[in-house]
Amino acid sequence: MQFLSTIEVKDWLMISATILGPILAVQAQKAIERWRSRREAKLRIFYVLMANRATQLAPEHVHALNQIDLEFLPAPFWLAPWQYNKDKAVTSAWALYSQTLNKDTTNITEAEFVSWRDRCNDLFYDLLHKISLNLGFHFDRAQLSKGAYHPTGHWHRERLQNMVLEGAAKVLWGEQELKMAVTALPEAPEAAPHLARPTRTKPERDKA
Template identity: 25%
Template sequence: MTPEFWITIAAIVLGPIIAVFLAQQLQKSEQEKQKRLFVFRTLMTTRRMVLSPDRVQALNLIEVEFSSYPKVMGKFRELLAVYNDVARWKSDDESVRKKVLEDVDDKTAELLGQIGKTLGYKLNDLDLLRGGYAPEAFGLLEQQQAEIREFLAGLNRGDRLLPVAVVDYRHSEKLLEQARDAQVLLEAAQKEQDAS
């Protein structure tokens, strides 16, 4: 048997095996890219919604999907450092809390820019920072939910009072006047409590 015969037999036997192996590797590579794209897309769609559960989930996936990308991991650690700076988040100074939110926006834009580069997108950090859409109502909703949580936590701690009134429905005009007076008193008490 000639060497050409053995080469032909090897090509017939090994060719399909190599082709299947290469197809599996390409499929695995494509699946990994799709996972990274899912993280990127989720972060892009929620970049204006800091408290979105989808955003938190995507951030938690970065360590898994981008572990072999040191530049992405560096930007992710910088963002985590801002999130983990509890003193700034709990500060009584409004300007400090505003600055920490600006830092989150900045670090998020840098992270998204770096992830985009690894995925082949050419993105400007400034466009990422100022881009996106989140209706003002989302911010208002988050603020109201935070106020409700704080009120309920205050009730639980005993720091807040729940106003209760006895109502006499027989005299509706008098009832409305009493309700207005009670509202004025409650608002004054709340302002006084907030000031102290």
Template identity: 35%
Template sequence: MTIADCLMIAAVLAGPIIAVQLTRYLDNRREVRDRKLQVFKTLMATRSYMVSWDHVVALNRIDLEFNGRNRKEKAVIEAWRAYLDLLGDRNLSPEQWGGKRIDLMVELLHKMGQVLDYDFDKTHIKNSSYSPKAHGNIEEQQEAIRRGLIELLDGKRAVPMYVIDPPPRGPQA
């Protein structure tokens, strides 16, 4: 048996193993990217609805899906931490807080887009989402209903009652 024969046998035996390992490696990379992409797409789709459950869940997945191993992903984590710090800050006026929240969210989405090879500028991220006024009205009405119902159940509010056309009294009835 020659060296060429030994190399041929080794190649025949190792070929399928290498192919399977390479396929698994590529599948894992694709899965990691898909998870990051799902977080990004959810945040982009819900950037006008920052209190939606999907938005909050996606925010909480950022530090799970992005890591600080490379410079771009480290920038995402830093932007997420800055945004998270603001969310807990109650020292700013509501106007200042709201403006800063939008700016930090835009920065976070911009950094995530860079990691995922999206070429969105910050102006596009900030101004290109659609949120119908009716959605805002519905949210306000639902909040008013929830508040009123809680006050009613807590005994802080009574149900107004009006008697209209009372039934006749006395012998005529």
């Protein structure tokens, strides 16, 4: 005890730094790695949404949307106040967009469907713009919505595929009949003797 009483404050600080220094360094390195991993996950979501913003029915697009709540989950305000508002803006925009996407459009008119589709597009580009701001990009919202490229041939192919699938579904569900056009009927053998299959006669036995 007498030895401890002789240790000065600066000595205690030196001992504490020697003990806690490596521990704090390891924890700081882990925090940096977690932040970097989370940012890479956010970037992957942003890149996929940007690449498929003209084809919003693509599976990759849907998967990226469903990962937003996981990767942009806001940290507690007291822990990361500088990032809380940015993450909260993204998750709030996604909540509004997903709510609109999940609206039942089965029994709505064509005008209501067009209005719903336009509303979904507006909310999607709002979400994409907030993600870009979260990651430090400075895209203009008009640039995000007008800069997408979707070849006309792809659009026609997707439209034809949807028409074929819808038609097949109606036939399978009994909502539409399968139309058939008969161009010729097979003739009966009696009506066309020359089409009848010739019969073979057994060879005669040799007489004894």
